[in-house]
Amino acid sequence: MSKKRHEELKKIISRHDYLYYVMDRPEVSDYEYDQLFDELIKLEKTEKGLDLSDSPSQRVGGLPLDAFEKAPHRIPMLSLANSYSPEDIFDFDERVKKFLNTDKDIEYLCEPKFDGLSMELIYENGHFVRALTRGDGAVGEDVTQNIRTIKSIPLKLSLKNPPALLEVRGEVLMFKEDFAKLNETQQENGQQTFANPRNASAGSVRQLDSKITAARPLRFYAYALGAVEDIEFKTQQEIEDYFVEVGIPSLRNKEGLELVKLCSGPDQVASYYHNIEKVRPGLPFDIDGIVIKVNSLRLQDDLGMVARSPRWATAAKFKPEQAFTVIEDIAVQVGRTGALTPVAIMKPVKVGGVTVSNATLHNQDEITRKDVRIGDTVVIQRAGDVIPEVVSVVLDKRPAHSKPFEMPTHCPVCKSTVVKMEDEVVTRCVNPLCIAVVKESLKHFVARRAMNLDKIGDRLIETLVDHKLLSRFSDFYRLTKEQILSLERQGDKSAENIINSIENSKSPTLARFIFALGIRFVGEQTAKHLAEHFLTIEKFIKASEEELLVVPEIGPKVAKAIISWTTNKELVKEIHDMQKLGVRISNPVRSQEGKLSGMSFLITGTLPVKRDDAKDLIEKNGGKILGSVSSKLNYLVVGEDPGSKVEKAQTLGVQIISWEDLQKML
Numbered sequence: 173m174s175k176k177r178h179e180e181l182k183k184i185i186s187r188h189d190y191l192y193y194v195m196d197r198p199e200v201s202d203y204e205y206d207q208l209f210d211e212l213i214k215l216e217k218t219e220k221g222l223d224l225s226d227s228p229s230q231r232v233g234g235l236p237l238d239a240f241e242k243a244p245h246r247i248p249m250l251s252l253a254n255s256y257s258p259e260d261i262f263d264f265d266e267r268v269k270k271f272l273n274t275d276k277d278i279e280y281l282c283e284p285k286f287d288g289l290s291m292e293l294i295y296e297n298g299h300f301v302r303a304l305t306r307g308d309g310a311v312g313e314d315v316t317q318n319i320r321t322i323k324s325i326p327l328k329l330s331l332k333n334p335p336a337l338l339e340v341r342g343e344v345l346m347f348k349e350d351f352a353k354l355n356e357t358q359q360e361n362g363q364q365t366f367a368n369p370r371n372a373s374a375g376s377v378r379q380l381d382s383k384i385t386a387a388r389p390l391r392f393y394a395y396a397l398g399a400v401e402d403i404e405f406k407t408q409q410e411i412e413d414y415f416v417e418v419g420i421p422s423l424r425n426k427e428g429l430e431l432v433k434l435c436s437g438p439d440q441v442a443s444y445y446h447n448i449e450k451v452r453p454g455l456p457f458d459i460d461g462i463v464i465k466v467n468s469l470r471l472q473d474d475l476g477m478v479a480r481s482p483r484w485a486t487a488a489k490f491k492p493e494q495a496f497t498v499i500e501d502i503a504v505q506v507g508r509t510g511a512l513t514p515v516a517i518m519k520p521v522k523v524g525g526v527t528v529s530n531a532t533l534h535n536q537d538e539i540t541r542k543d544v545r546i547g548d549t550v551v552i553q554r555a556g557d558v559i560p561e562v563v564s565v566v567l568d569k570r571p572a573h574s575k576p577f578e579m580p581t582h583c584p585v586c587k588s589t590v591v592k593m594e595d596e597v598v599t600r601c602v603n604p605l606c607i608a609v610v611k612e613s614l615k616h617f618v619a620r621r622a623m624n625l626d627k628i629g630d631r632l633i634e635t636l637v638d639h640k641l642l643s644r645f646s647d648f649y650r651l652t653k654e655q656i657l658s659l660e661r662q663g664d665k666s667a668e669n670i671i672n673s674i675e676n677s678k679s680p681t682l683a684r685f686i687f688a689l690g691i692r693f694v695g696e697q698t699a700k701h702l703a704e705h706f707l708t709i710e711k712f713i714k715a716s717e718e719e720l721l722v723v724p725e726i727g728p729k730v731a732k733a734i735i736s737w738t739t740n741k742e743l744v745k746e747i748h749d750m751q752k753l754g755v756r757i758s759n760p761v762r763s764q765e766g767k768l769s770g771m772s773f774l775i776t777g778t779l780p781v782k783r784d785d786a787k788d789l790i791e792k793n794g795g796k797i798l799g800s801v802s803s804k805l806n807y808l809v810v811g812e813d814p815g816s817k818v819e820k821a822q823t824l825g826v827q828i829i830s831w832e833d834l835q836k837m838l
């Protein structure tokens with residue numbers, strides 16, 4: 173029985189992984205997903221003899237390795253000839269036609285050229301067994317443990333009769349958005365930041381500790397085959413359709429995006445090249461050109477290879493999204509955690525369709541490595557979408573007498589001495605009263621995902637702090653309409669909106685409240701775990717280090733950061749002051765843990781109990797009450813003399829239950 177449930181859970185969770193990571197179309201809430209995952213883990217802990225080889229539980233990473241083992245590729249992983257001028261597309265087509273001795277139009281399958289890390293996934297009898305890097309093309313490194321943590325890669329192919337062997341080739345990469353977030357957290361935590369998504373992907377795949385890889389937002393897209401048994405294809409397009417069929421992510425699963433295109437003859441290829449170049453900045457991942465492949469596998473075979481590249485494929489690269497400019501100054505910004513970030517102030521320049529005038533230089537190590545100085549002419553590029561970056565310095569153009577840049581020894585804002593920990597690359601201002609740190613903390617406090625004081629923006633915070641009307645969290649709740657009106661450019665209506673938005677923020681959930689405090693390393697998710705564990709703010713404040721360490725995902729570093737916050741009398745007084753000023757912290761988590769959590773209900777008709785009591789009962793057990801029948805509704809609870817809702821629920825396939833059924837669920 174439990175074996176059957178285990179097989180079932182593996183399937184359900186894999187399907188949800190696929191919907192979430194490949195199709196961008198999740199069908200369940202994170203909560204429901206977590207419940208399924210918990211059930212799986214519990215089962216695997218208590219039952220013996222289960223098949224874990226394809227279990228989603230194996231994606232969390234294993235014991236660290238000493239080194240990667242080397243392994244040969246059954247078929248060498250080739251490289252592509254490439255060129256930066258689109259005119260060469262016509263030369264390539266000429267060569268192909270000449271070799272094949274034909275003057276008919278050739279059919280090419282064209283697709284974006286991913287700027288990631290090539291990878292070979294090996295499936296035996298439908299099971300993922302090994303992943304190899306490209307290496308030197310003949311011999312790669314076995315990174316199976318790490319690749320297994322990528323959730324979009326199926327551990328088992330969705331096929332009744334899988335081939336004995338299927339080697340899938342493709343690219344490991346990171347979405348630009350995920351990369352930017354990763355760098356932000358790395359920076360906050362004083363860890364190494366990455367120059368671009370490709371470096372971040374490569375660095376993540378080459379981790380000896382797969383638990384680190386598991387925490388990195390990696391993706392995979394397939395584009396070719398290595399060795400296969402038991403299966404034959406006629407065209408490149410058939411291969412890529414097959415990927416979709418067996419559940420392997422490829423660009424063809426991306427609905428609504430015609431990124432992979434069959435082109436007839438070089439003119440169509442050239443126009444494809446220009447189209448992709450246009451959509452390039454808006455794609456979720458970095459590409460550096462297009463790949464053009466002869467579609468017919470028979471023709472591919474005839475064409476064969478030359479040196480280490482196939483004659484049947486080529487890459488037409490795009491000009492990099494780079495530009496030259498001059499660094500006019502290097503400013504140093506102070507963040508919420510006191511981290512000092514050097515920023516290059518540049519002569520405005522257009523890169524990849526956007527005008528940029530500053531670029532992050534990350535930290536002193538980075539500046540030293542690139543030796544970036546004020547007055548330098550530099551090459552900049554947009555990495556991970558918007559944040560531009562200095563790639564290199566044009567030394568020929570360096571002005572005479574320029575000096576290497578050095579981080580200030582004192583905070584540029586409050587002038588107190590800055591500190592650089594030995595194990596960190598970041599320099600910090602550790603003065604908790606530093607105006608820059610205070611301003612950034614206040615901005616974080618009002619953020620949408622924190623206390624959500626939606627009418628208070630960054631500019632207003634700066635002004636309020638400068639006018640000494642605001643210096644700590646509780647001050648928001650002391651603000652009066654008159655004080656706001658005393659500021660420049662504040663009218664009656666906007667002052668009223670501000671006061672209302674402050675008033676509306678007075679009943680945060682515990683999770684939001686903890687997140688809003690801006691404790692180092694305590695992000696949204698950690699705050700949720702803390703709220704679920706401690707249930708009240710008082711218990712959270714009093715928690716000891718040992719008690720904190722029991723909370724999911726909280727390690728010694730985070731626990732120490734929390735303790736140093738909660739043992740600061742001034743800060744704790746802030747919480748009590750806010751409560752005195754009317755802030756009421758609620759904790760819906762308590763009820764969310766009920767039997768009905770993650771489910772939604774609607775009541776129609778007359779029940780044996782009062783309607784409100786029935787609603788209370790549902791909510792107390794974690795259920796949600798919806799306002800109308802929609803596809804989002806899980807259950808319609810039907811009493812006597814129900815209305816038209818029943819019919820609508822039936823057409824939408826919503827489950828219809830009685831009051832008795834509901835009580836059974838409890």
Ligand code: IVH
Pocket residue numbers: 249250251252253283284285286287289290291306342343395396463481482485487
């Ligand atoms: S097909 C013979 N398709 O480009 C190789 N390769 O320089 C046929 N690449 O190592 C490969 N996107 O890592 C192919 N859509 C794509 C690609 C792609 C990126 C990389 C791949 C390969 C390198 C060749």
